[in-house]
Amino acid sequence: MSDFGALEKFLRTDPRDVGCDEAMAILHIYVDLVAAGEDAAGRYPGVAAHLLACGPCGADFAGLLLAVTHG
Amino acid sequence: MDLDEESSVWLSRLASRGGERQAAERELHARLVRIAVAEIRRRSASTPVTGQELDDIAHQAAADAMLAILAKLGDFRGESRFITWAYRFVILEVSAKLGRHYWRNPPVVLDAGQWERLPDRFGIDPVRHAESAAMLAEVRRVVEDELTEHQRRVFVAIVVDGIPLDALAADLGLRRNAIYKVIFDARRKIRRALIANQYLTSQAGSSDE
Numbered sequence A: 001m002s003d004f005g006a007l008e009k010f011l012r013t014d015p016r017d018v019g020c021d022e023a024m025a026i027l028h029i030y031v032d033l034v035a036a037g038e039d040a041a042g043r044y045p046g047v048a049a050h051l052l053a054c055g056p057c058g059a060d061f062a063g064l065l066l067a068v069t070h071g
Numbered sequence B: 001m002d003l004d005e006e007s008s009v010w011l012s013r014l015a016s017r018g019g020e021r022q023a024a025e026r027e028l029h030a031r032l033v034r035i036a037v038a039e040i041r042r043r044s045a046s047t048p049v050t051g052q053e054l055d056d057i058a059h060q061a062a063a064d065a066m067l068a069i070l071a072k073l074g075d076f077r078g079e080s081r082f083i084t085w086a087y088r089f090v091i092l093e094v095s096a097k098l099g100r101h102y103w104r105n106p107p108v109v110l111d112a113g114q115w116e117r118l119p120d121r122f123g124i125d126p127v128r129h130a131e132s133a134a135m136l137a138e139v140r141r142v143v144e145d146e147l148t149e150h151q152r153r154v155f156v157a158i159v160v161d162g163i164p165l166d167a168l169a170a171d172l173g174l175r176r177n178a179i180y181k182v183i184f185d186a187r188r189k190i191r192r193a194l195i196a197n198q199y200l201t202s203q204a205g206s207s208d209e
Helices: A005-011 A020-025 A027-035 A045-053 A055-070 B005-015 B019-042 B051-071 B082-104 B115-121 B126-146 B149-160 B165-172 B176-196
Strands: none
Touching: A005 B176, A020 A027, A020 A045, A020 A055, A020 B176, A027 A055, A027 B082, A045 A055, A055 B019, A055 B082, A055 B165, A055 B176, B005 B019, B005 B082, B019 B051, B019 B082, B051 B082, B082 B165, B115 B126, B115 B149, B126 B149, B126 B176, B149 B165, B149 B176, B165 B176
16 A cells, blocks of 8 residues: 555445445444354455444444443 | 233233323333433433433433334333333434434534535545555546436445444435435445446355445
């Protein structure tokens, strides 16, 4: 990777990325798997790819995980 | 469905009548308010909301989430814990409400087109701005020449001007997914152009070329 890492990372897309609608539809299932220490990303690789790439969905994931683990 | 004990109790209480149901609804609502307040505070760096406004947004998010939860109770299939399913509604409500709240006092207006700030947005060291200029000029060329007017407007708002995606979705009356798809397609198109013009190298397995 060059010194323009953030730009390169932003431009790189993952074909497994399922998009916001599909990721948010099962966010509760995904979060429960993560909270239980299970391999959520292995079970739902398209959701994992999306959460890494989409800031708002990533924020929703982090917020829901925090709510169920520390809420 | 095979439910955990806590979820079964929630469903049973919310399906009951009279005082038991009212107590369950009060308890759930109080939890939703608490989660909404915590979530708004957690996001304060990107969308500052304090004082009475924070309280108002939290209560609105909790009330709307509560309505949705009660309306969709029959859709709960036990694929997660009930409380995780329920909290998802309030987290998504907070996102949507903060997106709308952004426009009360926006630091950037729509269509500002602050291309000069793009190097900072991607954390490019000022001493390398000159070096990055050609590559960023190519990014701009693709955006201006190869994207549709709608795609260009969305890309400039989100990537160039840093408007939060949920705020743009609220302003344009679009779903978050519709905005994301535009940005996703633009990312692919720009990357292909940067590789074709040798600003970037293609890395096997790292993108859907």
